[in-house]
Amino acid sequence: MAQITLDNLAHSYVANPTSEEDYALKQLDHVWEDGQAYALLGASGCGKSTLLNIISGLLIPSRGRVLFGEQDVTNAPTAERNIAQVFQFPVVYDTMTVRENLAFPLKNRGADAAYIERRVQEIARMIDMEDQLRRKARGLTADAKQKISLGRGMVREDVNAILFDEPLTVIDPHMKWELRTQLKSLHRQFGHTMIYVTHDQTEALTFADKVVVMHDGRVVQMGTPEELFETPEHTFVGYFIGSPGMNLIPAKIDDNQAYVNGSKIELGRGYANLSGKVEIGVRPEYLKLSSKTGLPVNIRRVEDVGRHKIIRADFFGSDINIIAPEGEAISDNMNKITFDPAKINVYANDWRVKGEAA
Amino acid sequence: MTLKLEGVSKKVGGQVQIHPTDLQLEKGTMNVLLGPTLSGKTTLMRLMAGLEPPSTGEIYWNGENVTGRRVQDREVAMVYQQFINYPSMTVYENIASPLRLMGKPASEIDAAVQEAAELMKLSPLLTRKPLELSGGQQQRCALARALVKNAGLVLLDEPLANLDYKLREELRVEIPKIFEKSGAIFVYATTEPEEALLLGGNTVALWEGAITQFGLTPEIYRNPADATTARVFSDPPMNFLQISKAGPKIMFGDGQSFGAAGKLSDLKDGRYLAGFRANHLELKKHTSDAMRFNCKLAITEITGSETFIHVDHIEDRWVGVVHGVHDLEPKSDLSVYLDPAHVYIFAEDGRLVATAAYAQAA
Numbered sequence: 001m002a003q004i005t006l007d008n009l010a011h012s013y014v015a016n017p018t019s020e021e022d023y024a025l026k027q028l029d030h031v032w033e034d035g036q037a038y039a040l041l042g043a044s045g046c047g048k049s050t051l052l053n054i055i056s057g058l059l060i061p062s063r064g065r066v067l068f069g070e071q072d073v074t075n076a077p078t079a080e081r082n083i084a085q086v087f088q089f090p091v092v093y094d095t096m097t098v099r100e101n102l103a104f105p106l107k108n109r110g111a112d113a114a115y116i117e118r119r120v121q122e123i124a125r126m127i128d129m130e131d132q133l134r135r136k137a138r139g140l141t142a143d144a145k146q147k148i149s150l151g152r153g154m155v156r157e158d159v160n161a162i163l164f165d166e167p168l169t170v171i172d173p174h175m176k177w178e179l180r181t182q183l184k185s186l187h188r189q190f191g192h193t194m195i196y197v198t199h200d201q202t203e204a205l206t207f208a209d210k211v212v213v214m215h216d217g218r219v220v221q222m223g224t225p226e227e228l229f230e231t232p233e234h235t236f237v238g239y240f241i242g243s244p245g246m247n248l249i250p251a252k253i254d255d256n257q258a259y260v261n262g263s264k265i266e267l268g269r270g271y272a273n274l275s276g277k278v279e280i281g282v283r284p285e286y287l288k289l290s291s292k293t294g295l296p297v298n299i300r301r302v303e304d305v306g307r308h309k310i311i312r313a314d315f316f317g318s319d320i321n322i323i324a325p326e327g328e329a330i331s332d333n334m335n336k337i338t339f340d341p342a343k344i345n346v347y348a349n350d351w352r353v354k355g356e357a358a
Numbered sequence: 359m360t361l362k363l364e365g366v367s368k369k370v371g372g373q374v375q376i377h378p379t380d381l382q383l384e385k386g387t388m389n390v391l392l393g394p395t396l397s398g399k400t401t402l403m404r405l406m407a408g409l410e411p412p413s414t415g416e417i418y419w420n421g422e423n424v425t426g427r428r429v430q431d432r433e434v435a436m437v438y439q440q441f442i443n444y445p446s447m448t449v450y451e452n453i454a455s456p457l458r459l460m461g462k463p464a465s466e467i468d469a470a471v472q473e474a475a476e477l478m479k480l481s482p483l484l485t486r487k488p489l490e491l492s493g494g495q496q497q498r499c500a501l502a503r504a505l506v507k508n509a510g511l512v513l514l515d516e517p518l519a520n521l522d523y524k525l526r527e528e529l530r531v532e533i534p535k536i537f538e539k540s541g542a543i544f545v546y547a548t549t550e551p552e553e554a555l556l557l558g559g560n561t562v563a564l565w566e567g568a569i570t571q572f573g574l575t576p577e578i579y580r581n582p583a584d585a586t587t588a589r590v591f592s593d594p595p596m597n598f599l600q601i602s603k604a605g606p607k608i609m610f611g612d613g614q615s616f617g618a619a620g621k622l623s624d625l626k627d628g629r630y631l632a633g634f635r636a637n638h639l640e641l642k643k644h645t646s647d648a649m650r651f652n653c654k655l656a657i658t659e660i661t662g663s664e665t666f667i668h669v670d671h672i673e674d675r676w677v678g679v680v681h682g683v684h685d686l687e688p689k690s691d692l693s694v695y696l697d698p699a700h701v702y703i704f705a706e707d708g709r710l711v712a713t714a715a716y717a718q719a720a
Contacts, residue, residue, distance in 0.1 A: 043522050044493060142395075172394045173550050173593050177677070181668055185657050188688065199522045206659035206666060226683050229662025240524060241662060285663055304576045305555040307637040307679070312531075326637070327716065 002069040002160040002193065004032040004055065009064035011050055017062065025050045026217040028064070037187045037194040039208035041201060041240070047217040049165070052197050056163055057081050068160045081160060086153040088166040090145035094138040098129055101137055101148050105156050119155055126186055127151045128178075143175045150179065154186055161193040168203060180206060201241055213237050229283070230343075235350045238281045244310065244321040246281045246345075253278055253346060261316040263295050268342040269355035276349040284310070284321040286343035294336035297322075302330050313337075359385035359420055359510050361406060361543055366415035368401055368567075375401045377568040378415060383543050385510075388534065388559030390575060391547040393590055398567040399547040403513045406545060407434045419510070432511070435504035439516040441496035443488035449475070449499050450484040456507045474502040477536060494525040505540060512537075514546045518553070530556050551593040555579060563587045580717035585631060585708040594636040594666065597676040601632045601703070608703075611672050614649050616698045622712050630711065631704040638700035639667070639678030641692075648695040655692040658684060669694060 011025040020026060025047045032038055040048040053059035054066060057078035065074045073081050084105070092101050102123055106116045124130045127147045137145060146167065153162050164183075168176045184207055187194055198204050204211050205225040212222045213236070220234040221227075232238035238246030251258040256270040258280050265280065288294075289311060298314040311322040311330060315337070322337060324330060346353045361383045368376040376398050383389050391399045404410045405417070408429040417425045424432060435456075443452045453474055457467045475481045478498040488496050497517060504512055514533075518526040534557055537544045548554060554561050554575055561575040563582075570590070571583040582588035588596050601608055603625050607615045610632070618625065643650070653669035653676070660666075665684040668677050669692055678694060686692065699715040 043524060174394060174589075174595055177594055181657060181659070184659060185688075188657070199524075201523060202661060205661040225660045225662035243527060245524075283663070303556055303558070305552060306576075306579055307635070 002071075003034040003067075004161060004193065004195075005065075005067035006030045006032070006051075007065040007067065009054065009061050009066065011054060011059065011061045011063070024217055025054075025061070028219060030212075030219065030222065032193070032195070035191040035193055036209045037184075037207060038196065039204035039211045040195065040197045040214060041199070041204040041211055042214035043199060043240070046214040048197050048214050051214070052163060052165060052195065055161070055195065056083060056085060082158070084153040084156060084159045084162045086149050086162070086164045086167045088169045090142060090149045090170070092137045092140075092145050092148050092152075095136065097134055097136055098124070098140075098148060099133040102133075102151050102155055105152060109156075119157075123151045123155050126154070126182060128182075142170045143172060146171055147179065150183065154190070154192070157190065159192065161195060164194065164196040166198055167196070168198075168200075176203075183207060201243070205241070213240065215240075231345060231352065232281065233352045235279070235281065235347055238283075238345070242283055242285075244284055246283050247287070247315075247318070247320045248279045248281050248347070249315065249318045249320070251278060251280045253280075258344070258346070260295075260318075263316070265295070265339050265344070266341045267344050267346065267355075269346075269357060271346055271353055271355045274346070274348045274353060277347075279347045281345040281347055281352075282339055282343060284323040286340045287320070287322040288338045288340075289322055289324060289330065289334045290336050290338060291331065291333045292336065294338040297335055297337050299330070299335065359543060360418070361511055362418040362421075363406070364416045364418070366405055366412045366417060368405060368410065369413045375567050376405065376412075379569055381562065381569065381572065383545070383560075385543060386541045388537050388544045388546065388557055390554040390557050390559060390561045391545060391564055392549075392551065392554045392561050393564030394549055397564040397590075399564055400515055401567075402564070403436070403515055403545060403547060406511065407436055407513055408432050409436075433509045434511045434513065435507045435509035436513040437497075437500050437504045437515065437517045439519045441488070441493065441500050441520070443496060443499050443503070445488055448485050448487060449480055449491070452488060452499055453480075453484075453502045453506055456503060460507075470506045470508075471502075474506045477505070477539070478502040478532075493521055494529065497521060497529070501536075505536065508540075508542075510542050512540070512542050512544050514544065516547050516549070519548075534558060551579070551591050554591070561591070563590050565590055581710070581713050582702070583710055585633060585704040585710075588633055588702060588704075588710075592635055594677045594679065596633045596635055597639065597674070597678075598631055598633050599671065599674050599676075600629065602629045603627050608698075610649065610651075612652065614651065616647065616649060622703065625703070625711060629706055631706065631708070633702045633704060634696060634700050634714070636666070636677045636679045638696065639676060639680070640695045640697075641667070641678075641680050641684065643695045645697050645699075648697045651694050651696065653692050653694055655686055655688055655690050657688050658686050660685065667692070667694070 006028050009028040010023055012023045014022045042048045054061050065072055102120045103116050124133055196207055211228055213220050215236040221237045228237055228241045249260055251260050253271045253274050256267045258265045258267055299311055301312040303310040307326055309324045313320050363379055363381045365378045367378040393399055405412050416423055453471045454467050480498055518529055558575050561578045562569055563571045565586045570587045571578050579591050601610050604627050606618055608618050609615045651671050653671045656668040656670055658665050658667050660683050665680050702714045703712040705711050
């Protein structure tokens with residue numbers, strides 16, 4: 001296992017990149033700690049697969065270095081990097097039994113038979129396939145095959161890192177739950193360095209110690225799930241995390257007050273003269289509908305999504321979403337909203353401004 | 359406009375894919391086929407479309423028997439999980455293609471293409487080829503082609519499954535709007551309970567080739583007819599535990615009991631299965647009659663605003679979703695609380711015998 005250092009890394013698919021636009025991956029300097037679980041989260045085209053391919057050795061970056069521990073592996077082929085990989089679609093040998101599939105990476109490296117046997121049993125128990133070890137992989141469901149792929153990715157204890165590329169895409173929602181939770185406890189138990197690429201926020205947030213949010217070739221924030229939720233550093237993080245994402249409302253800021261269309265909203269912190277595009281960001285979870293107090297909204301649609309309701313409304317010309325609890329009745333006269341000042345973030349040109357304690 | 363299935367079944371190579379099914383869908387309704395992979399969603403859609411003949415039974419369109427009629431001769435449009443477009447044609451020609459096949463006049467085609475493109479936000483992209491578009495735009499193009507036909511029956515087979523999470527969220531908001539404008543019968547297959555709830559309308563719950571329940575979506579969510587439907591319609595999965603009723607008391611495995619009030623007092627003494635959803639499991643006692651369960655914490659997952667807690671209670675693994683961030687130590691003892699009003703009671707064969715009190719009120 002090893003710490004992974006990304007040093008002055010950048011990549012362009014263009015032969016002679018001239019402008020920043022030409023880079024699929026812009027300047028990256030990060031140290032990823034040994035034994036942590038990281039998720040790379042972003043929409044398609046954000047650069048997350050490019051980064052994963054650089055770490056796995058499928059791609060040599062146009063600039064910078066990748067270190068595993070102290071060792072520079074920038075130009076080393078995948079086979080020499082001592083990593084395990086799990087892909088979006090199951091990669092299993094149909095003609096082999098489940099046991100042989102799981103044992104394969106160990107056998108390949110000449111581990112002794114007793115160790116292989118013990119380790120395969122352990123992994124089979126983890127992925128809940130102990131009773132299927134003797135059957136051939138052929139004819140198993142996609143779920144089961146992907147479980148084998150996950151198990152095989154985890155079977156070696158001495159890898160530098162395990163890389164997962166959207167591993168739960170083909171899995172049914174119910175099974176997703178199970179596999180994700182198993183992955184998490186496997187991480188807890190074995191302490192591998194894990195890097196997990198996904199566009200699914202729930203998978204990223206529940207799996208990772210640290211989530212690396214990528215947008216347009218950049219890491220816009222690296223933080224705990226709580227940090228990404230409470231204090232998104234960039235409006236993209238606010239939008240991408242949460243369902244629906246953070247509401248963004250153009251505003252004028254005067255110290256610890258925001259003005260939207262002339263109406264005042266109290267802020268938890270004070271802000272000095274901001275310029276450019278200024279917005280306040282507030283999550284739907286932190287807005288409250290009321291019939292009595294607050295600023296006016298026009299409700300357009302109420303969606304009952306089971307465990308809560310999503311209210312889609314218009315607030316001084318901006319779209320705004322509000323989340324209300326399952327049991328709350330939304331009556332026609334509930335056309336006002338109140339803000340929780342402590343939960344409002346302020347953005348200038350899409351980046352969060354910290355402000356001063358009021 | 360109605361689509362009616364009467365005793366429709368499908369067998370392939372001696373294997374039952376769809377059990378004999380009766381179903382009637384009405385004009386201007388959104389109907390979600392909800393079930394896990396291999397539950398029969400796609401087969402049922404192919405039968406509805408006429409892409410496959412049923413092994414038994416009849417299919418009626420507006421009262422007319424169309425069972426043997428070819429798909430080309432029916433008023434059907436279908437959109438698949440994979441974005442299917444003609445790669446060599448522009449977006450405009452892709453959308454226009456079904457109308458060209460019908461031999462419509464050019465002016466009519468143009469008007470229909472412009473309208474569908476406007477609705478699907480494709481107007482600025484009409485001269486591009488599908489492969490120059492993002493995944494979301496490609497699927498919008500496929501959706502526009504389905505809409506332009508003005509078919510009475512629009513079948514959408516997991517149309518958003520291959521899209522990014524956020525794009526899915528956006529299209530989910532748009533699809534009900536499109537549907538409202540078209541007035542057709544929409545059938546939408548998904549594996550995801552949340553998607554069904556967001557789409558609203560009616561839900562057809564499917565399990566192993568049979569419809570377990572059909573009705574208004576929120577109604578089925580809150581009043582599932584049996585444990586199977588409840589399971590299909592819960593994400594995270596519904597939690598279950600064995601209980602027994604003796605006289606005025608309902609007993610839980612670990613000595614807990616609560617008074618069998620209301621409907622529950624009519625239950626016969628005996629063993630039952632209790633079920634409750636993850637969001638109703640709590641870490642604090644919010645109501646005076648909440649029951650406490652002593653569990654072992656298996657693992658927590660923090661999403662930023664909520665925490666998923668996985669706990670072991672005697673033989674059962676339960677999952678709860680609670681507000682806020684709770685960083686709890688795995689393997690530790692944990693008390694969790696459950697309000698009896700949130701408990702569904704199923705007979706041992708899975709039939710619902712008493713719905714949760716909160717659901718009756720909702």
